[in-house]
Amino acid sequence: PMMRNAGYPQGRSLGLLASGGIIAPIIPPSLPLILIGVAGNISIAQLFMAGIAPGLMMGLTLMAVWTLTIRDEQIETLPRASGAERLAALKDGFWALLLPVIIIGGIRSGAFTPTEAAVVAAVYAIVVSALVYRSLSLSILFHVLVTAARSTAMVMFLVGAAMVAAWLITVAQLPQQLASTLEPLIDSPRLLMLVIMLIVLAVGMVMDLSPTVLILVPLFMPVVKLAGIDPVYFGLMFVLNCSIGLLTPPVGTVLNVVCGVGKVQMSEAVRGVLPFIAAYVGLLGLFILFPQLITVPARLLGG
Numbered sequence: 107p108m109m110r111n112a113g114y115p116q117g118r119s120l121g122l123l124a125s126g127g128i129i130a131p132i133i134p135p136s137l138p139l140i141l142i143g144v145a146g147n148i149s150i151a152q153l154f155m156a157g158i159a160p161g162l163m164m165g166l167t168l169m170a171v172w173t174l175t176i177r178d179e180q181i182e183t184l185p186r187a188s189g190a191e192r193l194a195a196l197k198d199g200f201w202a203l204l205l206p207v208i209i210i211g212g213i214r215s216g217a218f219t220p221t222e223a224a225v226v227a228a229v230y231a232i233v234v235s236a237l238v239y240r241s242l243s244l245s246i247l248f249h250v251l252v253t254a255a256r257s258t259a260m261v262m263f264l265v266g267a268a269m270v271a272a273w274l275i276t277v278a279q280l281p282q283q284l285a286s287t288l289e290p291l292i293d294s295p296r297l298l299m300l301v302i303m304l305i306v307l308a309v310g311m312v313m314d315l316s317p318t319v320l321i322l323v324p325l326f327m328p329v330v331k332l333a334g335i336d337p338v339y340f341g342l343m344f345v346l347n348c349s350i351g352l353l354t355p356p357v358g359t360v361l362n363v364v365c366g367v368g369k370v371q372m373s374e375a376v377r378g379v380l381p382f383i384a385a386y387v388g389l390l391g392l393f394i395l396f397p398q399l400i401t402v403p404a405r406l407l408g409g
Contacts, residue, residue, distance in 0.1 A: 117378030124364040125382035128349040133161035142341045145323040150220040156404035310351020
């Protein structure tokens, strides 16, 4: 509503908001990174550290695309907030902003594992919401717990179903068949990654992120290891690719949510999001050409 009232183009505004939403699976803490860590037997802590730099690059990419697409629009900008207003906002949000610092800092320092970090984060959030911001009553807490239980049950059902699919894939020797098919590409890791990413991009357009991760990762992981590709790099690229699928029709879970909340036609939202999808695909290609953009910051942050 704020962007609509300010006169920003509605389609592009929806495209920007939807595209910003898929940075969440990349920036830790991230449920998809945990899922791919489990499905591919990859270090979740290393995946978390590896997601920081690409997530920031995604944000910068959105800023650049938005600047280019909006430069010819005559829009009245809002006055800048004063220093006092910024300081007040920082003070008000300090305890909330401290949460990711505790999670990432704790994992990075070895104080706790990613699983323990989830417990610490949950307890911290409850305490701060109830005692500092005073926005969490017993009735709201009960609703939060029920919602969390439903979400967890849904994810665990997907995990269980995917494990059955993974067992069937193994029994049918699909990894061996896939390795045989992709054998000519094993000596060219970049070309292999390009082919895998194209397959994942196509599947991600018609399947949601979680089942895509849980079904395809066990299929591709043996081939990736044979090619000598860093599993952490592969895992992050896989999640980034699946996240792009959340924006693409016909499924486009995030795009559908944005259309529902913004009360606009899908066609308008698709037109608005296309420049951002193109930019993300370009960034994906850049990561394929230069894996060091992910692997080097991951090593520096992960120690």
